[in-house]
Amino acid sequence: MQIDVIGDIHGCYDEFVSLTKKLGYEWESGLPVHPNKRKLGFVGDLTDRGPKSLQTIETVFSLVENHLAYYVPGNHCNKLYRFFLGRNVQITHGLETTVAEYEALSPREQSSIRKKFIHLYENAPLYARLDDGNLIIAHAGIRQDYIGRLDKKVQTFVLYGDITGETNPDGTPVRRDWAKHYKGAAWIVYGHTPVSKPRIINHTANIDTGCVFGGALTAFRYPELETVSVPSSMPHVPEKFKTFS
Numbered sequence: 001m002q003i004d005v006i007g008d009i010h011g012c013y014d015e016f017v018s019l020t021k022k023l024g025y026e027w028e029s030g031l032p033v034h035p036n037k038r039k040l041g042f043v044g045d046l047t048d049r050g051p052k053s054l055q056t057i058e059t060v061f062s063l064v065e066n067h068l069a070y071y072v073p074g075n076h077c078n079k080l081y082r083f084f085l086g087r088n089v090q091i092t093h094g095l096e097t098t099v100a101e102y103e104a105l106s107p108r109e110q111s112s113i114r115k116k117f118i119h120l121y122e123n124a125p126l127y128a129r130l131d132d133g134n135l136i137i138a139h140a141g142i143r144q145d146y147i148g149r150l151d152k153k154v155q156t157f158v159l160y161g162d163i164t165g166e167t168n169p170d171g172t173p174v175r176r177d178w179a180k181h182y183k184g185a186a187w188i189v190y191g192h193t194p195v196s197k198p199r200i201i202n203h204t205a206n207i208d209t210g211c212v213f214g215g216a217l218t219a220f221r222y223p224e225l226e227t228v229s230v231p232s233s234m235p236h237v238p239e240k241f242k243t244f245s
């Protein structure tokens with residue numbers, strides 16, 4: 001199969017459109033369609049902080065419904081899902097921008113987008129195993145020995161990364177560098193931790209190049225194993241980008 005996996009969009013819809021055009025997708029139908037029948041993949045975190053979260057949901061929903069894309073959820077998707085279910089979630093960490101877009105809609109439009117997102121989320125796998133297991137898309141990645149499992153431990157890892165439960169001095173969770181120790185043959189394509197350049201090691205590719213923090217939006221092309229990026233229009237927030245030793 002041929003697929004272009006897109007990193008964390010976080011409402012940066014205009015960059016998403018630019019990236020798909022750079023990858024050769026055509027928008028005549030209102031959706032990005034590739035003349036060579038390539039598909040799109042999404043690592044999750046479609047919404048929050050950026051300007052066009054709801055338009056991003058609309059487009060990804062339609063792509064998945066039309067079998068043009070694969071989507072797996074991120075931690076921001078999980079929180080938005082719980083918000084749409086009416087659960088008592090904190091409207092923080094960027095969710096406030098998505099909620100503000102939502103609250104500006106008419107009740108009818110609210111109902112439409114809420115139903116679409118709930119449908120998208122409830123029908124998404126925790127992570128996607130594609131190309132006979134040679135390609136895995138998982139929001140924060142996945143350890144080799146977790147592949148095939150769906151239990152709570154794996155859910156936490158896939159949505160939040162290899163967290164220790166401790167926090168850094170700046171309040172962010174401590175995340176272990178699982179990719180450094182990955183020894184599998186399958187390619188793991190993921191996002192979640194913003195990096196200034198795509199980080200490709202040991203058949204893992206972190207393609208969250210921090211678009212919403214002024215970095216870039218990146219795609220990983222499979223089976224070519226190449227990345228393609230477009231610059232962000234957002235202000236640059238350098239402290240949001242992780243560096244690895």
Ligand SMILES: [Mn+2]
Binds near residue numbers: 074075
């Ligand atoms: Mn995330």
